[in-house]
Amino acid sequence: DTGVSQNPRHKITKRGQNVTFRCDPISEHNRLYWYRQTLGQGPEFLTYFQNEAQLEKSRLLSDRFSAERPKGSFSTLEIQRTEQGDSAMYLCASSRGTRGGTEAFFGQGTRLTVV
Amino acid sequence: GENVEQHPSTLSVQEGDSAVIKCTYSDSASNYFPWYKQELGKRPQLIIDIRSNVGEKKDQRIAVTLNKTAKHFSLHITETQPEDSAVYFCAASSSRSNTGKLIFGQGTTLQVKP
Numbered sequence: 001d002t003g004v005s006q007n008p009r010h011k012i013t014k015r016g017q018n019v020t021f022r023c024d025p026i027s028e029h030n031r032l033y034w035y036r037q038t039l040g041q042g043p044e045f046l047t048y049f050q051n052e053a054q055l056e057k058s059r060l061l062s063d064r065f066s067a068e069r070p071k072g073s074f075s076t077l078e079i080q081r082t083e084q085g086d087s088a089m090y091l092c093a094s095s096r097g098t099r100g101g102t103e104a105f106f107g108q109g110t111r112l113t114v115v
Numbered sequence: 116g117e118n119v120e121q122h123p124s125t126l127s128v129q130e131g132d133s134a135v136i137k138c139t140y141s142d143s144a145s146n147y148f149p150w151y152k153q154e155l156g157k158r159p160q161l162i163i164d165i166r167s168n169v170g171e172k173k174d175q176r177i178a179v180t181l182n183k184t185a186k187h188f189s190l191h192i193t194e195t196q197p198e199d200s201a202v203y204f205c206a207a208s209s210s211r212s213n214t215g216k217l218i219f220g221q222g223t224t225l226q227v228k229p
Contacts, residue, residue, distance in 0.1 A: 031214075033215075033216060040221075042119075042121075043159065043217070043219050044219070050214070056216065091158070097215060099213050100146060100213060102215055106158040108158045
């Protein structure tokens with residue numbers, strides 16, 4: 001499968017624990033996005049990387065959230081001190097381009113449940 | 116701020132009928148409008164997109180129309196089939212940020228009854 005890959009697919013964690021998710025984008029894509037989707041809602045933008053540079057972060061991304069994309073390849077999203085409100089599907093997407101909107105390809109997501 | 120409103124939230128049609136989903140956007144600098152289909156437990160997949168320099172685009176049974184003046188765009192599915200049943204999301208991307216980030220609508224659950 002040469003599409004966007006996310007791991008793990010599911011994660012159950014206790015409140016207060018830290019979790020890390022990984023996204024492997026399509027190899028030639030320079031753009032990488034993280035979105036969060038809760039039940040019955042559309043995906044909400046969290047953060048954007050162009051190559052290895054994190055160029056935009058949403059106000060939704062509290063200081064408990066951090067994302068990296070070392071070497072401009074895979075990306076990780078870490079949530080520290082998880083809260084029940086963090087329970088959601090975390091989607092990664094990648095695309096090509098440097099200006100404006102272009103077709104974004106989504107991964108299957110990591111479903112996080114905080115108990 | 117940036118906002119995309121989508122209607123209706125649910126839509127039920129008979130197989131063979133047409134379905135129309137409508138979205139409005141708030142940012143006048145929006146210039147790229149994709150539509151995604153998401154089946155239960157699966158990733159969102161792009162089905163059609165349109166740019167602001169075009170008023171209409173068609174791909175087989177799917178078409179999208181854009182009215183920049185009114186800031187709304189619509190998805191039209193003709194001759195619906197049961198496999199069209201899914202959640203559909205509209206989205207908009209603005210030229211202001213140049214990141215290509217998407218602002219999504221709330222989604223429409225389409226049910227096509229055989």
